[in-house]
Amino acid sequence: MRTCRIFTIIALLICFGNVESAEISLIYPRIVSPQDTFIYDSGFDSTFVLGNVVPPEGLLKINGHRVAIDDYGAFLAFLPLRKGNETKSWELNLIQQGDSVALTFPYQIAEDREVETTDSMNAMLPAVVEVIAPHSHIRTTAEGSYYLFPPVGNRLRATGSEGEFLTIELGTSTAVIETRFVAFTKDTTVEQSFLGDGVCEVLEDWSVCRFELSAAAIWRAELTPDHRTLDVLLYNAVSRIDRIQFDINDRFVEDIVWHQEPDGLLLSLRLNAPVTRGYHIDFVNGQFEISVRQPFEARDKQLKRKIIVVDAGHGGEFDGAIGPLGNKEKDITLRWAKLLASALEHKGAIVVLTREYDEAKSLYDRIEIARGVHADCFVSLHGNALPDGIDPSTRSGTGTYYYQSLSRNAAESIHGHLLKAGGLRDDGLWDANFAVARPTEFPAVLIEAAYLMHPREERLLMNEEFLSRMANAVVRGLEDYFRE
Ligand SMILES: [Zn+2]
Helix, strand or coil: CCEEEEECCCCEEEEECCCCCCEEEEEECCCCCCCCCEEECCCCCEEEEEEEEECCCCEEEECCEEECCCCCCEEEEEEECCCCCCCCEEEEEEEECCEEEEEEEEEEECCCCCCCCCHHHHCCCCEEEEECCCCCCEECCCCCCEEECCCCCCEEEEEEEECCEEEEEECCEEEEEEHHHEEECCCCCCCCEEEEEEEEEEECCEEEEEEEECCCCCEEEEECCCCCEEEEEEECEEECCCCEECCCCCCCEEEEEEEEECCEEEEEEEECCCCCCCEEEEEECCEEEEEEECCCCHHHCCCCCCEEEEEECCECCECCCECCCCCEHHHHHHHHHHHHHHHHHHCCCEEEECCCCCCCCCHHHHHHHHHHCCCCEEEEEEEECCCCCCCHHHCCCEEEEECCHHHHHHHHHHHHHHHHHHCCCEEEEEECCCHHHCCCCCCEEEEEEEECCCHHHHHHHCCHHHHHHHHHHHHHHHHHHHHC
């Protein structure tokens, strides 16, 4: 710590005591509250440590390993974790011109947890459970992918349990759901649901088809590769369709066909043009509703007047990633979002920001904002970091993510422009199951401009000129996307 005082009249900087006293800041790992301990997964051999030293010089060793300090004082090291009976801590030692500072950060390695055998729960099975938590998910297996997102009120037949998970029947196969998402009912079999007659109509720029459905059913929707058919599989449902009424003004829905399959009822909406804008499926008041947004007319194929929802990642108590110099992702994404908003408005787009200041907002609230304004595209802005245990030298640069196939074209177009504008390493175009990329009502794209954990990339993300270049790249990406 320097003890300095500025005598304003003569603007003379006078320092007392030790003039250039050294200082180390460990930015990550860190603990949020003093009573917490930092725990690493037992599967890691090595992990990263990042932070900075002031002034930016000297010899830094962490657990005896020499660590490079860059011109700005930042460091990022990938180091072995201590195992067995060794003292588990990061010991940082900095020597600057004969001055030496030390800092110790204790950590723990998680014990391998045995999967609890839940005999009491198994005694209750098989049983029907009802989904009670919003935003719950069904996974393929306990360690597998997120697979389906059942709404509250859906019922599932549980046949077994392991730890936090219940094995459930899904048509002719099985999947799992976390016990916290469901409540047990007294039933042992799930009531079959019957899908009755349908009526289709045009509501603004949506084609909406509603069917009577006797009870909630889990569904899975998928566009065919040409995006001209929307297949909706209703598990455990049976067709009682006699008639489907079409709207003569609807030139988008060409036909609806159905098949009774081993897993349930497959309903296929055949469209006379690819689905580009989005679709929405819901079960409300006994009606199963499939809405598909009609494609743009040729004269509308431009960014002008499009509603773009710009989402500055994280905020409030959620900092997101933190760079070695201590810069927070939530501040960078907000700065970038504002630059993007003005660049888009300059091109005549209508911009909605999910947050305009430093506030915490849930991922689902962000999506609801976009649904509420009928977004034409949702762009979520982020700065990247890796999870513990991964060597940071293996990943850097710009990455773009989407989840729904209808979002792919927008993601690809934006990613290409970001690479050109930013000039960073291509960290990939990814299909990834992020909550904000999951909506089907509009194309949704998540961008990681650069890695905040890398000293050089942190400095770029702090640079207004870089962010504005990346904002303009998103604009060009969207322009190309709407033009197609
Ligand atoms: Zn983020």
